[in-house]
Each structure stands twice: as C-alpha cells, then as structure tokens.
Amino acid sequence: MAGRMEIEGGAVDQLAGERSRAQFDVDAMKIVWAGSQHAFDVSDRISRLVASDPVFRKDDRTSLGRKDLFQNTLKKMTHALKRIVELRLTEEEGTKLRFFVDQPSYMDLHWGMFIPAIKGQGTEEQQEKWLPLAHKMQIIGCYAQTELGHGSNVQGLETTATFDPKMDEFIIHSPTLTSSKWWPGGLGKVSTHAVVYARLITGGQEHGIHGFIVQIRSLDDHSPLPGVTIGDIGTKFGSGAYNSMDNGVLRFSHVRIPRKQMLMRVCQVTREGNVLQSDVPKQLIYGTMVYVRQTIVSDASAALSKAVCIAVRYSAVRRQFGSQGGGPETQVIDYKTQQSRLFPLLASAYAFRFVGQWLKWLYTDVTQRLEAKDFSTLPEVHACTAGLKSLTTSVTADAIEECRKLCGGHGYLCSSGLPELFAVYVPACTYEGDNIVLLLQVARFLVKTVSQLGSGKQPVGTTAYMGRAEHLLQCTSSASSVEDWLKPSIILEAFEARAFRLAVACAQSISKFESPEAGFAEVSADLLEAAIAHCQLIVVSKFIEKLQEDIPGQGVKEQLRVLCYVYALHLLHKHLGDFLSTGCITPEQAALANEQLRSLYAQVRPNAVTLVDAFNYTDHFLGSALGRYDGNAYPALYAEAWKDPLNDSVVTDGYRDYIRPILKQTIFLSRL
C-alpha cells in the first residue's frame, strides 16, 4: 500500500491475523465496490500515483494557518493540472486524480458548476464562445447563486440584472447588504468569471431569476473589475477541511455586461428588451439535478467508507480491558457495544454504494426519457433523488462523527483523519438543497401520491409499492422466528407497510386542518419521519435487488447478504417506534429481529477488516494514523505528533514573555 505512512520500512502487518480470518475473496469484492473492473483499475492506478507524489502530501494541512493552507492548495492544483497534461490523462482519469488529491479547491467549482451551468443553460452560440476558454482554463469560473440573506429560496434572490436597451447591456447590481453573493467556492480569490444569478428586469418589469456570465477580475493582473467588490468570507469548520477553498463574497455596483452574456438557452432577452421563452423544455434541468445528486450519493458512500475503514482497522488494533492473567487486553472490535455501533455503519457504506450505483442507472434512464420528451417519471425521480441525497448525507455526517467517537480519545487528533473528514463532509447536508427542505419535498410528493391512489393513478418507480395500498394497510408481519428476519419478503413488507402507513397517517392528519397548506405546516415534523421511512425503504430494496444479481467471487454474495440484513434490521431497531406504533410488527417480532441482529454482528466480526480492505484505499487517501493498512497505529501517531510546528523548538517561543514571568513571579512584582 503506497503512502506517506510507510514510516518503517519493514513494518509488520499487525492486521494479518484479521485478514486471514476473512471468509470471502477480497479481490472480487473490490470489483463489486468499484462497480467494474475498469473503474477499479483506474482508481487503483490513479490513487497510487497521487499517493507517491510528495507535492500531494496531506499531513501538514491541519497545522497550517489560513494563508499557508490556501497557497498550498493553489500549488497542488497547478501541479495536478501539470500532471494531467504531462501524463495525457483522460477526462475520467483527470477527475479521479483530483478526487484522490482530496483537497477542496476552486477547481471543483470551475469543472463541477461553472462549465455545467454554461452547458446546461447556454445557447449553442454561447457554448461555442465560452466552453473552449473554460476547458483550457484561460478563464476560471465559479457559480454565484446564494446570497447573504438567501439560500434555499432561489426566488428570493435580490441581485438585479436590469436591461438597458440604449447600450444593449445588463446592469448587474447588489441593492442591499443581504444581496451580497455569499458562499460561492473559487470566488473569493481565484475566479475571473462567475455565473451570477439575478432578478431579470426589463422595461420596469420583473421576469424571475436567470443566470448571467459576468467577468469579475482582470485577465491581465487579476484585480477586481470596476464596480466589483470581492473577498473571502472567512474560515470554516475544522482545520484544513474547506479552508482550502476561497468561498467568497461579491457585490456589484452597477456593473455592465453585454446582453449576450445572459444564459439564454431556456429564456432570452431580445435586442428590444422583450423576454421570450425558447422551446427548450424547462424539465431538462432535472437531468442535471439527477446527475449532481447521484454524485453526492456516491460521495457519501466514499466519505462514509473512509470513516468506517479507519474505525474498523483501529478497533481491531486497539485493546482495552479484559486482560486475563497478564495476557493482551481485548480488541475493542470484540465488544458488542462497539459492534452494534460500528457494523451498521459498515453496512450503510455498502448500502449507499449500491443505491448510488442504481442512481447512475436512473440518470441514464431519465436522460433517455427527457430526450424522448417523456416527462412522466420526473416527479417521482425528483422525489427519489432529493430523498436519497438528504438521507445519505445526513447519515454520513453523523456516522463520521460516530466513527471518530468509536476511535476513543485518539480520534480527536487530526492525525486520525476523522476530524477533517467530518468538517469537510458536513456541508453536503446543506448544499444542493438543505436536507430538511428536501425531505419536505419528498413528503409533499408522498402525500400527493397517497391522495391520488383512489383516482386510479398508478404510482411508479420507487413509489410503486403504494399501489398495494389495501394490503399494506392490513398486513401483519408473519415473522415468527429469528430466522424469518433473514427473508427479504418479510423485511421488505415491514418497511413498505411502515413507510406507507406513516404517509397515510400524515395525509389523514393534514385533512383535519382548514387548508392543506396549514395542515402540511402543522404536521411537518411527522412528515419528515414519513419521508425518511420512504427513503430508507428505497435503500433497503435496492440492496436486496443487488443481491439478486449474479455476483462472482467466493463468499462475496454471502457477505453482502449479511450486510444487507444488518442494514435493514438496525434501522428496524432504531426506528422501532415507527414500526410498533403503526402496528407493522409486534414487540415480540421486534425482539426476534434484535436477536437476529446480534447474530449477524457475530457473522460480520471475522470479515470486518477485510470488508473495509475492499474499498482499496491507499494510506494517503485515508490520511489516518489510526486507519493504516498495516495496523501500526501507535508508531504512526507518535511519528505524526513530532511534525507539529509547536515541536520545532524544545523550549516554546512564548517562554520568555509569558511563562518565565509567572514562574519567577516577576509578573506580580512589576504591577503591584
């Protein structure tokens, strides 16, 4: 395993014993995790390339001040670009390289938001003009949507773009403090251009929010253009983490841009100032949304699996209590409390991976339908992707922190990798749709679906189960033994009945209020729970579907089956109130499920370390002294400690000024 952690040449693999106990073919599992042999090969090669390049070292990130960290980021990005060009990497390889460099930067926004915005919202003419410049990075762009006072509610944006027919220009202006663009990554210190979302005004009339390409810095000397005020918005959560990103603030004072720089694919402003809708269906933007959310779900499984990998390996290394007769203490991974917290997260990492792979298929499917102007599945697809984005990111954020706690005190050290992983991950709960706002959208769709059941409209896709309304309202679980909880049909029915009954209960509650809107607002806390139940059902059912595929490799499918049941049954336990209050299962059945869950944990135990090896992460990518492949956590922690800048000198810098005067009591003499 390549990486900076190889501090001792011939270090013994402390986890060899664990690995020898595995009951499955780890190489075959690696392919399942990667999604394909090709995907595995690319990731494996590029991750090692990054790990072996000293410019990409990560171990100094958390002790650098803001300025040094930012400079270091710029350096890495320029180096990454050089390597991509020198090695003639494909686009796929280049993207992977940036993924494994693993440092948020302006590049993410340039490639991930600025270019897609022009592709999605620009006319062909606009694309021909701007995309070559952007692809060569002769301009660097960002995506300036949110404002100081406006986030989730895009319609509330205050920045104005007023058409001046005399000059054939738009005047971009920030009328208030709260209209300051706020948060765009890459804006604060790097971007030369921005796609700016603003309120279109022509002839004194408002025409909603549209995107505009606005140059913000000089291409000669990088200074902000006249009328443009730009800065960085300050430090963010964690050391290292997103502080390598120049999230920015941007204010316009009557900045003029040519009319042609409004993104006009869907809606255009003519030379005369008339607003015309094009015949491009608005629904096309949903394709992009599905794509973006699919990548977010995929990123969730990546982040979660990193955290789980660290926690599982360290739990096998760490020993505490239970020494008998002077022998070694017990590995903490052998404690049932550790297993009951850790193994559900391991199972969730796999569950999210598979639902992410399914979302890739869904994206292809929806793209084909959109091209054929079939918009019928869009509402369901929208609800499904919104829900999965919300569920997977919320769970992952909490799970990273749980993994940190599972590593005990040492998890609090940056050298464990977990604090930065958490800090860099949590914004995923907010960006691309706040998770609570998204769940309410899901709930709205569920309630609507319920209300239309009587009208003969058949629910589709992930809501198809609601078509069996009568059965789901009446069924009682047939689980009568511990083994019954290993039957997919019994698990699925319980999850379907729970999700459906919660949605129906919400719909009934809402109907008691004077208006649907008032009812929706009043019971919204319950709606969140119904939406979560639906999303969990999706993940469970996609995991079960995965098991129906042909999966090669000795023991691989058996392990995945165990993980699938762990995933489902831990949710059943966690949300027991839902299952019991809706009468989907009885307390006795819940006790059987819990007993099965305990037995499943015992089955995961001998395979745990190898199940995280299957992620195939280099020590560099993990960035964790605790999660080292070879299990030499203590020497690594020890070695990392001495790299701290505070250890540059033996006697600390402040000694003469601040410590000696106390010890020698001169501090008191001088003043009293």
Next chain:
Amino acid sequence: MAGRMEIEGGAVDQLAGERSRAQFDVDAMKIVWAGSQHAFDVSDRISRLVASDPVFRKDDRTSLGRKDLFQNTLKKMTHALKRIVELRLTEEEGTKLRFFVDQPSYMDLHWGMFIPAIKGQGTEEQQEKWLPLAHKMQIIGCYAQTELGHGSNVQGLETTATFDPKMDEFIIHSPTLTSSKWWPGGLGKVSTHAVVYARLITGGQEHGIHGFIVQIRSLDDHSPLPGVTIGDIGTKFGSGAYNSMDNGVLRFSHVRIPRKQMLMRVCQVTREGNVLQSDVPKQLIYGTMVYVRQTIVSDASAALSKAVCIAVRYSAVRRQFGSQGGGPETQVIDYKTQQSRLFPLLASAYAFRFVGQWLKWLYTDVTQRLEAKDFSTLPEVHACTAGLKSLTTSVTADAIEECRKLCGGHGYLCSSGLPELFAVYVPACTYEGDNIVLLLQVARFLVKTVSQLGSGKQPVGTTAYMGRAEHLLQCTSSASSVEDWLKPSIILEAFEARAFRLAVACAQSISKFESPEAGFAEVSADLLEAAIAHCQLIVVSKFIEKLQEDIPGQGVKEQLRVLCYVYALHLLHKHLGDFLSTGCITPEQAALANEQLRSLYAQVRPNAVTLVDAFNYTDHFLGSALGRYDGNAYPALYAEAWKDPLNDSVVTDGYRDYIRPILKQTIFLSRL
C-alpha cells in the same frame, strides 16, 4: 451588551419585537438560571470585564496557525493572571474570569487536576510542601495518566515506578512506545511538573497504579530534564478549539525521583520498600469524582445553552420562503420543523442546568456522609453521576452540531461560533470516563439493583423508584387525553415504568446465558439503552422537583413548566420504541403525547428569544455573528469576513506562481 460585535454604534435591536412578546420576567429567570443572585452578579460583572478587554478578543482564533494560536493563548493566560492579581479578585471571581476568557489552556489542568490531585492524594506533609508552590505558580503542573496505548483502563498503564532502596528513590520509566504518556493538557510545552501515574514496583513485586510528583522541566531555563522526552501531540479537531492547549507526549528513560514524591495519602512506601495502606478510606476519592462530574454537567448546560442561544436568535433573524405579495419572508423559527428540532434543545439546556444544580447538592450531601464514614449511598451516587455525565455530554455534543445545522449554511462559518463550540466541546464525551464505558457501569448497577430486589434490600436515591417493582411492571398509563400529558404523575410513571422494565428485561436476558459476565457482554447494546432510560428519568424527575420549589418572578414558573414537559415529551417521542415495546403506553397515548408536544412548541415560540436572553451571555462569550444580542447577524457576518488573513491583499499571494501560469497557459508550454 458589551463585546466585540458592536460594529455599529447605534445598531437597532432587530429582536426587540421578539422580546416584547415574552410572557415572563426575564430578570427573574436570569437569577433562576444563575442559581442565585450572588452567582448572577459575579458572572454578570466578570463576563463584562472580560468582554471589554481587548487582550481577550476571540475573533482571530480560527484563522491563526498552530504556533500563533498557542502564543496568543500564553499571552491571554498571563494577562488573565495579572488582572486577577491587580483587581484582587476572589478565587470564585478568578475562576469565573478564566471561564469567560473561554480558551482551553494549561491553566485548566494546573488548577483543575494537578492541584486537586495533590490535595486528594498527598499527605499533609506533601500538601504543605507542594501546594504553596503550585498556588503561587512557582511550579506549573499537569496530570499525566493516560498513555498512548491505555485510556479507560487505568489498570493497564505500563509506565513503571520502581523503588530503589539503595538510593531511596523511585525510577520512573517508559518501557514501551505504548507506555508513552499521551494527552495530558499543559504537558507538551508548559508544565514544569506532572503527577505521573505508574505501576509501583518494589522488591520485584507489583503494587498497582499510584501517583508520583515528577519534575519534567528545568525551573531555570525550561528545558526538559535529563531522561525526559516531551512534545506536543499535534493538532486536534477544529480550528481554534483545543489547539490552544499543549496536550503532550512524555517518555521517561530511568528518571529518578525522591521516594517522598510518591503521593502517599492512601498508600505509602516505607524507607525499606514496604507498601503500607493508610487508614484513609479509599472511598474518599469518590467525593472528588462527584465534584468533577458535577462540574462537567454544569459545563454541559453552559455549552448547550450557548449553542441554543445562537440558534434561537438567528432563527428569529433568518427569513426564508413564504413571502406573500412581496412582503418579508417567514422567520425560520416559525417553521414547525425548526421548532421540533430546536425547542427540545432549549428545554434540555434548562433541564441540564437544574440537574447540575441538584448535583451540587448531592456533592455536599456525599461529602458530609464521607466525613461521617457513611459509605452507604456511594454506589448509587457513583452510578447516578456517571450516568448524568454520560447523558448530558453526549446530548450536548450532538445538540451543538444540530444547532449548527439549524443555522443553515452560515452555521458552517467559524464566525457563527458553532464550529469551534462543537470542536472544543466533544472531548467531554471521552475524558473523565468514556461515555459508553460509563453507561455500562450504570447498567451494571441497575442490573444488580434489580437482582437484589427480592432480597429485601431497598434501592435508594435515584433508584428508589425500583422499590415499587410490582406496580411498575403491571401499571398501564392512564393518559386518555392530550391534557393528561401535562400531569407530572403520568409522565413520571411512564418514564419509571420504561426504565424499570428495560432493566428487568436486561436482567432476564443475562440470566439465560451460561455466566452473568457472558450475558452482560452479549446484551450490552440493550444495557446501554436501559442505562439511558434510567438517566433520562433522573433528569425528568429533577426538573419536576424543581417546579415544586417556590420560584419567584412573573410567569417564570409557567415557562419552566412548559420546558419541562417539552423535555419529557420529546424524549417520549424520540424513544417511542422503548415505551411501546415495554407496553408502558399505547400507540394511541403516544399520539396524544405528540399532539400535546406540538401545542407546547407553540407556547414556547413567543418566549424563545427571551428564554435564551435569560442565560445573560455577552456577545464576547457567545463569539457568534449569528447569535448577537441585537440580531444584526448580517452586518456582523459581513464585517467578520473581511478580517480573514486572505483578505489582507486584493490580489492573492499565489497569483503569480499558481494562477497566472494557468490563465496564460504557460504551465503547459513550459513542460510539453
């Protein structure tokens, strides 16, 4: 309100409207929160003193590199000491001053661990020698217990203290890498002395773990003494946060100390090397433990209330969606989803405050009993304080992060104050007993109590309810209306029955295994839930007891009553699976409780801002642009942004080297 946030002289109080809606006397509530008029006066005066002193500014903490942050901490601590001396502050005032300076430092360990260790474990002679030096700070000490390989299990420590009768000395030695002392605060760069815990060896025999006073740095030039290796263990979670603390690593190579430096109050080594137990009862150390845990619970309510204060105020300032006819958008605090997440945390802050105040009484009680050699209540007191430490710190850690999420995207900025509050708080879940380990201790006690019920032994204190075993196993809740869930007796019975039935179920499960130990290990995940149920019952019952006191002030008790019910009923909803599976309540009764909870949220709403005003925190102490007293969150965020070091220059430092070569494409030309 004093503090750095006063960026605009005549800023309007944006929250005046909120404050005018309050239905209670905020000044009276401030006294209730503080605990007494005296406690309020001291906190109020000292917090303003700190807030007005420019040396104590906090707004630069998160953008400083490690070295600068550490130097700044040394400076603040020396200044704090000067102020304490100059102003002739009492010990209480001095402690408060350090509390409001709000920066972790070596001072915390010197005063909070080193000195108490000598007081608690030193003989009178030893106290006479060392305490004056420590009180004057002619020596600075830390508490070196945990090792790289050993945390919770103190008996597993590897450092040795071998008595050499020839020289009348102990030889302190670190035999392995994992025996390196690891984590002690103040050790890395400051302390001159340490209380070192080591395995006592005399005459070739082991005699368990004992404490030794060891000098580690020269009092002349601060260099480590011969045989002593010391360093800082590196950066920790968050920017700012605990990085101001020099948590350290310490290794000994056969370091000799005089025999008299073993702390010998409980156990001594004679000149001949014999080990003698003194007649001081070992139980005395429990008094200290109760004291320390009481302060931790008190700190939990402080940290939680800070986070809630920020989130409540900003939720009243922030508006999103719901604009009608161009009017202002809806305050996010008016959304039921926001209320259902935020108000239980507000209620928890008050609940923890009161249980903390009760723990102060318990400490006094246990101290008096110990002095009278009455050890009868110790096991119960130990379980109770362990459980409350675990419960309050775990909830607070999660709650701070939840408050951050409730502040949306801006909560991710360090200027919101929440990231640092979280990062600085979470170690409380680990230190002074890992929360999971502590809960298992509670569970062990509960199971034992259950098993002894038949023997006629009456459970005492917080377990007294278990004496009504028969009733609690058979009772069914009599709640039959929404109003019934405002009856303390109905709430208490449900919580008691749930806690007791879970404990009984665990005891029964354990009895099915071959040995109690095997059973305990196997069902330990269930044991955690039983322990949590018991601890929640304690908090609920102490809150209800508080309401039975005479509480002056118009409307004050009414508000506390609402918060008490919010606290209890949100737990009932959150742990519904417990209540239903044990048959303590029915699904119908749960639905009534939920309806009551919704109604309670509506009652909290108009009082929410004033309920957090009652904490009486200065803007300096909150350290949050979002939580400003005057509600001017946006101007404050905007002003804070410009202070970031990245904004020192308009064109960023790396432009020439890293950005221009990309834009001008020279990066590609030079290499290909």
